[in-house]
Amino acid sequence: MSERGDEDVNGGPSPRVLILVLDSRSHKRDTRRAAGLAAYYLDEEGAEVDVVTAESRGWGQLDERARLHLLDKAEARHPLPWLERTIVSRVPRALVWPLKRLGRAGAVLDRAQTRASGIVHRRLFLPFYRHVRPLLLIRIARRHVDRAIDMAKVSRVIVIDDTSVPFAWRLARKHPGLTVTTRQVRTLEPEV
Amino acid sequence: MAHRRPRLLYLAFYFPPSRASGVYRPRATANLLVERGWDVTVFAAPMPFLRDAIGSFDERLLDSVDPRVTVVRPDLDLFVWQHNLRDYTRFRRTFPHLARSVYGWKQKHVFPENYASWAWASVRRALRMHARQRFDVVLATGNPFASFAAAWLFHRMTRTPYILDNRDAWTLDLFSEEPAFEKGHPAYSWERRVLKSASDVVFVNEALRSWHAERYPRAADRMMVVPNGWDADTLDATVEPPAKIHNGRDERRPRFSYVGTLTGKQPIEAMVEGFGRAREHPDLAHASLDLHGYLGFFKGSDSTLIKRLAPPSSDEEGDAGQNGQNGLSEKNEKNEKNERAEQVLAPGVRYRGPMSKTELHEVYRNSDVLVFLAGGARYVTSGKIFEYMAAGRPIVSVHAPGSAAEEFLRDYPLWFNPSGLDPEAIARSMVEAAKAAAGLDRRQIAEARDYAARFERTVSLEPLVRRLSELAARRGAGAG
Numbered sequence: 272m273s274e275r276g277d278e279d280v281n282g283g284p285s286p287r288v289l290i291l292v293l294d295s296r297s298h299k300r301d302t303r304r305a306a307g308l309a310a311y312y313l314d315e316e317g318a319e320v321d322v323v324t325a326e327s328r329g330w331g332q333l334d335e336r337a338r339l340h341l342l343d344k345a346e347a348r349h350p351l352p353w354l355e356r357t358i359v360s361r362v363p364r365a366l367v368w369p370l371k372r373l374g375r376a377g378a379v380l381d382r383a384q385t386r387a388s389g390i391v392h393r394r395l396f397l398p399f400y401r402h403v404r405p406l407l408l409i410r411i412a413r414r415h416v417d418r419a420i421d422m423a424k425v426s427r428v429i430v431i432d433d434t435s436v437p438f439a440w441r442l443a444r445k446h447p448g449l450t451v452t453t454r455q456v457r458t459l460e461p462e463v
Numbered sequence: 464m465a466h467r468r469p470r471l472l473y474l475a476f477y478f479p480p481s482r483a484s485g486v487y488r489p490r491a492t493a494n495l496l497v498e499r500g501w502d503v504t505v506f507a508a509p510m511p512f513l514r515d516a517i518g519s520f521d522e523r524l525l526d527s528v529d530p531r532v533t534v535v536r537p538d539l540d541l542f543v544w545q546h547n548l549r550d551y552t553r554f555r556r557t558f559p560h561l562a563r564s565v566y567g568w569k570q571k572h573v574f575p576e577n578y579a580s581w582a583w584a585s586v587r588r589a590l591r592m593h594a595r596q597r598f599d600v601v602l603a604t605g606n607p608f609a610s611f612a613a614a615w616l617f618h619r620m621t622r623t624p625y626i627l628d629n630r631d632a633w634t635l636d637l638f639s640e641e642p643a644f645e646k647g648h649p650a651y652s653w654e655r656r657v658l659k660s661a662s663d664v665v666f667v668n669e670a671l672r673s674w675h676a677e678r679y680p681r682a683a684d685r686m687m688v689v690p691n692g693w694d695a696d697t698l699d700a701t702v703e704p705p706a707k708i709h710n711g712r713d714e715r716r717p718r719f720s721y722v723g724t725l726t727g728k729q730p731i732e733a734m735v736e737g738f739g740r741a742r743e744h745p746d747l748a749h750a751s752l753d754l755h756g757y758l759g760f761f762k763g764s765d766s767t768l769i770k771r772l773a774p775p776s777s778d779e780e781g782d783a784g785q786n787g788q789n790g791l792s793e794k795n796e797k798n799e800k801n802e803r804a805e806q807v808l809a810p811g812v813r814y815r816g817p818m819s820k821t822e823l824h825e826v827y828r829n830s831d832v833l834v835f836l837a838g839g840a841r842y843v844t845s846g847k848i849f850e851y852m853a854a855g856r857p858i859v860s861v862h863a864p865g866s867a868a869e870e871f872l873r874d875y876p877l878w879f880n881p882s883g884l885d886p887e888a889i890a891r892s893m894v895e896a897a898k899a900a901a902g903l904d905r906r907q908i909a910e911a912r913d914y915a916a917r918f919e920r921t922v923s924l925e926p927l928v929r930r931l932s933e934l935a936a937r938r939g940a941g942a943g
Contacts, residue, residue: 436551439548452548463545
């Protein structure tokens with residue numbers, strides 16, 4: 272990540288584009304799309320680009336001039352996923368751990384616990400968390416964006432995935448003149 | 464017993480001011496029926512859909528609808544067309560994944576089309592209107608095919624007979640000529656269901672009728688062909704030969720025209736290359752090819768099409784300067800790059816932009832040769848061909864061999880068919896057509912017009928009107 276001056280060659284302030292792709296893991300193409308849009312705005316429009324995501328992997332193709340804002344660590348610290356990991360994985364593992372000394376029976380028990388924890392996580396928690404996560408990320412993203420991005424300079428917010436919708440909608444409400452769209456067209460023209 | 468006016472519920476999603484290609488048939492049908500004494504209520508697409516979602520409308524088209532036609536616009540859930548987050552419902556902006564899952568479930572288990580909510584709203588609205596004054600017959604036109612489902616459901620609830628008008632095909636991809644959906648898709652069961660109860664099923668050409676008759680033999684005896692036609696209000700009552708191409712000392716270049724919406728499905732490159740080669744012929748050295756109409760049916764499709772209208776190795780030579788004088792420069796393009804791309808059209812090719820109905824008369828009058836550019840093959844007729852024939856000008860075909868339009872063009876005396884998309888053959892046909900245009904006399908035009916007269920809209924719609932009248936008469940209503 273590298274910083275650019277915030278003025279274009281004509282002396283005016285560079286336009287700024289914010290790309291929201293909070294859950295890029297669910298669709299790999301979302302990462303490619305975000306990288307493609309970022310490259311366009313950087314090269315063709317001379318804009319500054321900020322990409323906000325909660326997934327740290329898969330961003331190798333993002334132009335290094337774009338600012339990548341990662342929320343994954345902040346999300347991991349949130350009480351809900353932390354509590355789930357504690358109840359579903361850590362506590363059962365701690366209970367089973369002393370029994371591992373029992374040899375074969377202990378190993379079977381350990382595997383059974385790992386499997387059961389995995390099932391509960393995938394089949395119960397994740398389907399629930401999928402719907403709650405966008406709401407949970409609102410606060411995390413808002414704190415980060417308020418600190419790191421001057422929204423007064425942003426001319427367009429592009430929403431790539433559904434997980435970003437609740438946060439993006441709050442941005443739209445807070446900044447009435449701002450274009451907040453899921454349309455991935457390559458323009459800086461305001462949307463009417 | 465005195466007959467009361469027959470009352471028609473016409474489910475035509477695409478109706479003016481929509482500028483989709485499918486609006487002309489419903490517009491003409493509704494106008495003709497009110498002219499014949501029917502009470503016509505059209506259920507059409509809501510304006511927010513036309514204006515904001517797809518940006519495909521032309522207010523001027525509304526003037527061509529008879530004021531006696533009642534137009535109702537039931538609501539449509541714009542879920543898939545909403546891009547501005549401020550338009551999202553509270554539920555969607557709070558639980559976006561859940562909202563998408565619910566929408567997907569309805570598509571899979573209720574009706575497999577994004578227009579399903581319009582069909583539901585139509586049925587609800589129709590029932591309320593029917594309770595006040597009953598409809599005698601329902602005519603539903605597709606696409607979208609949610610209108611067929613609405614007609615079927617309304618029939619189930621009220622026993623009102625319905626006719627399905629297939630301007631398009633539901634389960635057949637007209638361009639690839641393959642089934643449009645994978646096996647087991649709910650569209651097949653819905654199609655079977657709506658055809659089973661329909662009083663009649665109408666198609667625009669014989670190839671489409673045969674395909675459906677083969678798939679649904681039990682409904683075959685209720686299937687008929689009602690071809691498209693040309694509308695008398697879009698053309699001059701009398702057609703003169705084109706002004707002489709060699710007029711005394713003033714030598715005028717031959718003018719080729721394409722009239723209609725350009726779409727990505729059309730063989731644009733073959734036309735451009737063929738025209739380029741035709742211009743190598745001494746008689747066509749300075750010929751022009753004017754493209755009149757919209758670029759694509761939806762907003763945002765114009766830049767891709769403009770690129771396809773450029774020669775393969777486009778540089779800014781040739782007629783670039785001339786192109787700069789045409790309608791392109793009048794378009795207020797939003798970015799410089801697109802403007803530059805638009806001016807690099809092939810030599811002699813000019814994009815003239817959309818025109819009003821009054822200007823259409825002028826376009827045909829000032830054209831020497833008409834270029835019939837059509838995508839698809841045996842199942843695609845293209846309604847424009849009838850208007851071309853009525854214009855009384857030589858027509859050069861630029862489409863895949865075996866197009867359904869050939870069925871109608873075969874006996875047109877001024878048809879020049881290159882039998883395919885080979886640019887060399889297209890160029891030869893263009894040269895021959897220009898020669899024919901130069902020597903065109905009143906007798907030849909009269910022959911061409913006589914042939915085209917059988918496709919005048921009121922003539923071609925006659926079997927449909929007759930059938931609607933029969934159904935209405937069974938319920939005690941009669942027109943005329």
